[in-house]
Amino acid sequence: MTFPARELLADWDAQQSAYIAHREARFTAVLDVLAMLYGDGFHVLDLGCGPGSFSLRLLERFPNARITAVDLDPLLLTLARHALVEYRERIQFIHADIAAPDWSAAIPGAPQAVVSSTAIHWLLPEQQVVLYRTLAGLLDDGGVLINADHQRFTSRHPRQKALAEQHDHHTQQQAFAQGALDWDAWFTQALRWPPLKALQQAREQRFSGRPAPFPTSIAVQLALLDQAGFSETGTLWQFLDDYAVAGWK
Numbered sequence: 001m002t003f004p005a006r007e008l009l010a011d012w013d014a015q016q017s018a019y020i021a022h023r024e025a026r027f028t029a030v031l032d033v034l035a036m037l038y039g040d041g042f043h044v045l046d047l048g049c050g051p052g053s054f055s056l057r058l059l060e061r062f063p064n065a066r067i068t069a070v071d072l073d074p075l076l077l078t079l080a081r082h083a084l085v086e087y088r089e090r091i092q093f094i095h096a097d098i099a100a101p102d103w104s105a106a107i108p109g110a111p112q113a114v115v116s117s118t119a120i121h122w123l124l125p126e127q128q129v130v131l132y133r134t135l136a137g138l139l140d141d142g143g144v145l146i147n148a149d150h151q152r153f154t155s156r157h158p159r160q161k162a163l164a165e166q167h168d169h170h171t172q173q174q175a176f177a178q179g180a181l182d183w184d185a186w187f188t189q190a191l192r193w194p195p196l197k198a199l200q201q202a203r204e205q206r207f208s209g210r211p212a213p214f215p216t217s218i219a220v221q222l223a224l225l226d227q228a229g230f231s232e233t234g235t236l237w238q239f240l241d242d243y244a245v246a247g248w249k
């Protein structure tokens with residue numbers, strides 16, 4: 001049985017936007033930077049692609065770009081394959097664990113860019129630095145990694161931490177009042193569709209027993225990128241504790 005993949009992806013985007021106030025602006029900022037760096041035809045890796053949100057925006061904005069999209073979740077990858085089926089000649093999906101040492105063996109060639117949104121914080125900081133070292137090796141010479149994700153304030157930044165938490169709370173209240181699903185409700189809805197339901201157990205196995213990482217700050221992120229060998233690092237976009245962080249090989 002087929003399922004309404006594009007509608008599920010749209011509901012996913014609304015759900016994610018409840019947790020990330022300026023998610024669309026954050027995507028646009030990354031796309032604008034990629035356009036300045038590479039024009040249109042380039043190879044980009046979407047790490048932790050989920051149901052295909054970032055990949056879809058890349059495919060639409062850059063008609064000659066080629067995407068390699070990686071995720072560990074078989075359910076979300078299946079949804080992404082269906083939602084982005086019209087672009088199948090320009091996107092390759094890879095089922096891999098980016099916290100594992102050998103995941104990059106499956107990546108074809110050297111991408112000019114690596115992007116990721118709201119995914120790398122799922123890894124422990126020590127796994128992140130290994131991932132960044134792998135990416136620094138994998139990228140084409142001069143290539144860029146751009147990670148769009150929350151980088152949380154610590155107790156050393158109490159005013160900004162309070163503002164970010166207040167803003168998150170307000171954004172969620174408003175989004176849910178307007179009908180956005182929360183994380184659990186979105187999965188409950190997705191699991192009504194048999195092709196996705198069939199992957200529920202595999203999904204649970206993939207993620208069971210993984211430690212919950214503690215949040216990292218922007219200072220930690222920049223240090224991890226430096227430590228991993230990126231030659232230039234910095235912040236391309238920020239709103240409170242939400243960032244697009246770049247590292248150039």
Ligand SMILES: C[S@@+](CC[C@H](N)C(=O)[O-])C[C@H]1O[C@@H](n2cnc3c(N)ncnc32)[C@H](O)[C@@H]1O
Pocket residue numbers: 016047048049050051052053054070071072073076096097098099100116117118119120122123
């Ligand atoms: C919050 S979702 C974000 C999905 C998408 N990038 C977006 O912005 O909508 C986090 C994604 O990271 C993926 N992920 C988490 N840990 C992973 C790992 N170790 N390897 C590969 N993907 C992982 C999850 O399966 C999920 O799809």
